[in-house]
Amino acid sequence: MDTVVEIIEYNEKYQPDFKRLNLGYLDKYNLTESHDMIILDNPGEIVIGRGGFLWLAKAGEEIVGTVGVLPEGHGIFELIKMCVAENWQGRGISKLLMETCLQKVKELGGKKLILFSNHQLQTALKLYTKYGFKNVEVTDSPFETADVKMELEF
Numbered sequence: 001m002d003t004v005v006e007i008i009e010y011n012e013k014y015q016p017d018f019k020r021l022n023l024g025y026l027d028k029y030n031l032t033e034s035h036d037m038i039i040l041d042n043p044g045e046i047v048i049g050r051g052g053f054l055w056l057a058k059a060g061e062e063i064v065g066t067v068g069v070l071p072e073g074h075g076i077f078e079l080i081k082m083c084v085a086e087n088w089q090g091r092g093i094s095k096l097l098m099e100t101c102l103q104k105v106k107e108l109g110g111k112k113l114i115l116f117s118n119h120q121l122q123t124a125l126k127l128y129t130k131y132g133f134k135n136v137e138v139t140d141s142p143f144e145t146a147d148v149k150m151e152l153e154f
Contacts, residue, residue, distance in 0.1 A: 003059040005093055007100050010054030010068075012044050017063035018056070018081070025083050029120045031145045039081065043068070047080070055100050057084065057093045064088040067097040069104060075111035082115075082124065094127055102131070105154065112153050116146035125150075 010018070019040040026032040039046050047054050047068050057065030065084040069077045079101055084093045105113050115133065117124060125148065133150035141149065 005057050005059045005064065005088075005091070005096065007055050007096050008058050010043065010048065010056055014056055014063055015043060018043055018054070018066050021063065021066050021083050021085055022081050024086065025121075029118065031118055031120075031143075033144055035142045043081075052080075053101075053104055054081070055097060057088075057097060059088065065093045065097055067101055069101050069113070071108075072114070075109060077105045077108070077110045077113050079113055079115040089123070094124075098127065098131055102152075110154055112151055114149065114151050116141050116143055117148040117150070118145055119147055121148075128152075 022036065022040055023032060026036055043054055047070055050070060052068055052070040054066065054068040056063050065082075065088065067082040068080045070080050072078055082094065082097060084097070102113070113133075115128065116138070117128070119125075128150050131152065133152045136149050136151050138147060138149040
């Protein structure tokens with residue numbers, strides 16, 4: 001029987017899981033940099049403290065995915081830290097996470113959702129394209145390794 005996956009709001013007790021899951025894919029593709037560590041070490045202050053939102057995918061007692069949105073001002077939000085544990089991929093969890101973000105940005109009257117990524121993350125890029133994100137010129141990236149920027153207008 002499949003374990004039911006629920007999307008829950010971030011709680012500080014899950015910070016180690018949040019960090020572990022994100023470092024899992026960042027380290028795998030050699031993408032981890034100081035800006036990531038600032039967020040991963042203190043997501044409550046850096047994301048939620050700035051008016052952002054974080055969600056976790058929870059299967060039973062296990063945290064298996066993460067995602068967040070960060071307000072950038074003027075109705076623009078950034079999709080951040082989307083990941084699903086490797087052994088949980090292919091089960092629709094990223095869709096649940098994405099739809100949670102899209103719903104929140106719409107609720108907040110967002111005009112645009114942006115994201116920064118890397119060309120190596122092909123599965124993620126396909127997901128973003130499926131949801132209507134379009135490639136744009138990479139500008140204003142806080143990440144040295146971000147060679148992809150995408151936008152979704154509402």
